[in-house]
Amino acid sequence: MSGFRRAGQMVLALLALAILVAGREPAARGEGPTPAAASPDSCQRAKFRVVVDVGHTIDVPGAISARGIPEYAFNLQLATQIKQDLVAAGFDETVLLITATAPWRGLVERAARANAMHANLFIAIHHDSVPDNLLQAWQYAGQEEHYNDDYPGYAIFISNDNGDRAGSLMFGGFLGTELQARGLHYTPHYTLALMGHRRRELVDAKAGVYRYDQLIVLRETRMAAVLLEAGSIVNRQEELQLATPERRSLTSAAIVAAVEDFCAARAKPVTAKTAHSAH
Numbered sequence: 135m136s137g138f139r140r141a142g143q144m145v146l147a148l149l150a151l152a153i154l155v156a157g158r159e160p161a162a163r164g165e166g167p168t169p170a171a172a173s174p175d176s177c178q179r180a181k182f183r184v185v186v187d188v189g190h191t192i193d194v195p196g197a198i199s200a201r202g203i204p205e206y207a208f209n210l211q212l213a214t215q216i217k218q219d220l221v222a223a224g225f226d227e228t229v230l231l232i233t234a235t236a237p238w239r240g241l242v243e244r245a246a247r248a249n250a251m252h253a254n255l256f257i258a259i260h261h262d263s264v265p266d267n268l269l270q271a272w273q274y275a276g277q278e279e280h281y282n283d284d285y286p287g288y289a290i291f292i293s294n295d296n297g298d299r300a301g302s303l304m305f306g307g308f309l310g311t312e313l314q315a316r317g318l319h320y321t322p323h324y325t326l327a328l329m330g331h332r333r334r335e336l337v338d339a340k341a342g343v344y345r346y347d348q349l350i351v352l353r354e355t356r357m358a359a360v361l362l363e364a365g366s367i368v369n370r371q372e373e374l375q376l377a378t379p380e381r382r383s384l385t386s387a388a389i390v391a392a393v394e395d396f397c398a399a400r401a402k403p404v405t406a407k408t409a410h411s412a413h
C-alpha cells in the first residue's frame with residue numbers, strides 16, 4: 135500500500151525532472167544501425183523469452199540521484215519502456231520482472247524465477263552511482279543532496295559464473311555496439327584504482343562490458359544474462375537526460391536491436407560459435 139504511494143511519488147518526482155529539462159537540447163540521437171544480416175525468420179521472436187528485471191525494490195530503492203530521486207524509479211520507468219518496445223517488436227514472451235523481496239533473498243528469487251520461466255535472455259536494468267567517498271554535497275530544492283559529475287555513461291556487466299558465459303559476453307557486445315550506434319558512451323571508470331574493491335576487469339573494451347562474477351542475478355541465472363547501468367544518476371547533467379523520454383527511447387531501441395542480433399545469432403548455432411572469440 136505505502137509502496138504504491140511511494141511509487142506514485144517517485145514517478146511524480148521524475149515527471150518534475152522531465153519538465154525541468156523540457157526545452158533543453160534532446161539527448162544525442164543517432165541513426166539506428168543497419169539491421170542484422172540474418173534472415174528475418176531465423177529468429178523466432180514469439181518464442182524467444184526475454185526477462186527484463188527492474189533493479190532494486192520499492193523499499194530498498196538503490197542509489198539516490200543528484201536531485202534526491204531513488205534509482206528504483208528510474209529503473210522501473212526504463213524497464214517498462216523496454217518491455218513495451220520488445221513486445222511491439224514481436225518478442226511477445228517478454229516478462230517485466232518486479233520483485234518486492236529485499237536482497238539478497240530477492241536477488242536469488244529473481245534468478246530462480248527467470249530459470250523457472252526458461253528465459254532465453256536476462257537483462258537487469260539499473261542506474262549508476264559512485265562509491266560514497268567520491269560524492270560531493272550540494273543544495274537542491276532546499277535539501278542537501280550528493281553528486282559526482284566525473285563519470286557519465288553506461289556500463290554493462292557479465293559474470294563468468296553465469297550458466298551461459300559465452301552468450302552473456304556476446305549479448306553484452308551487441309548491446310554496447312547498439313548503444314554506441316545511438317551516440318551513447320560507456321564509462322571507463324570501473325578500471326580505475328580509486329574504485330577500490332568495486333574495480334572491475336573490462337572484458338570488452340570496445341562495447342564497454344565489465345566482468346563482475348559475484349552479481350547474484352548474473353551468477354545464478356542459467357541463460358545469458360547482463361546487468362546494464364543505463365547511465366549515472368549522480369551526474370547532475372546525465373541525470374536530467376536519463377529522466378527524459380528521448381533518452382529512455384534511445385536506450386530501449388538499443389536493447390531491442392541487441393536482442394534481435396542475439397536472437398538471430400542463437401538461431402544459427404554455427405555462426406554463434408564463431409562469434410564467440412573470447413578465448
Ligand SMILES: [Zn+2]
Binds near residue numbers: 205
Ligand atoms: Zn542498482
